[in-house]
Amino acid sequence: MSRLLDDEEIARQLRDLPGWERVEGHLVATYESPSFLEAVRLVEWVADEAEQMDHHPFVDIRMARTRWELWTHWRDGITQLDVELAHRIRQRAEATGARVTTAGDADDDGRRRGTPAPGPSTGPR
Ligand SMILES: C[C@H](O)[C@H](O)[C@H]1CNC2=NC(N)=NC(=O)C2=N1
Numbered sequence: 001m002s003r004l005l006d007d008e009e010i011a012r013q014l015r016d017l018p019g020w021e022r023v024e025g026h027l028v029a030t031y032e033s034p035s036f037l038e039a040v041r042l043v044e045w046v047a048d049e050a051e052q053m054d055h056h057p058f059v060d061i062r063m064a065r066t067r068w069e070l071w072t073h074w075r076d077g078i079t080q081l082d083v084e085l086a087h088r089i090r091q092r093a094e095a096t097g098a099r100v101t102t103a104g105d106a107d108d109d110g111r112r113r114g115t116p117a118p119g120p121s122t123g124p125r
Contacts, residue, residue, distance in 0.1 A: 033066065055072070057089070068086075068089055
C-alpha cells in the first residue's frame with residue numbers, strides 16, 4: 001500500500017483525477033468552492049478523512065480557493081495513499097459545488113493569468 005508509485009502508474013492514475021497534476025514529485029490540485037465557508041468546510045471534512053487514513057495533506061486556503069499538495073513524506077514520493085486521498089478530496093469537492101481550477105483560470109487576485117492589469121482610463125475626456 002505504501003510503496004512508491006512509478007511514473008507510469010502515476011500518469012495512468014492521474015487520468016481519473018481531472019485537474020490534478022504532478023508538481024515536483026507531489027500531487028497538486030486547486031479547487032474553487034462556492035464560498036469561503038464552503039472551502040473551510042471542505043478542509044474540515046478532509047481533515048477527518050486524513051485522520052482516519054493517518055495520511056495528511058498540505059493545504060492552503062485563500063478565500064474560497066483551496067490548494068492541495070499530497071505526497072508520502074516518509075517515502076519522499078507518491079504512494080497509493082496519496083491517490084486515494086486525492087479521490088476523496090475530489091469527490092467531496094464536487095459534491096459541495098467546488099470546481100477544479102486549471103492553469104488558465106484566474107489568479108489569486110481574480111485576474112486571469114496572462115492578462116495585463118487595467119491601464120489608465122481611455123474613456124472620453
Ligand atoms: C506516525 C504517522 O503515522 C506518520 O507521521 C504519518 C502521518 N501522516 C502522514 N501524511 C503524509 N502525507 N505522509 C506521511 O508520511 C505521513 N506519515
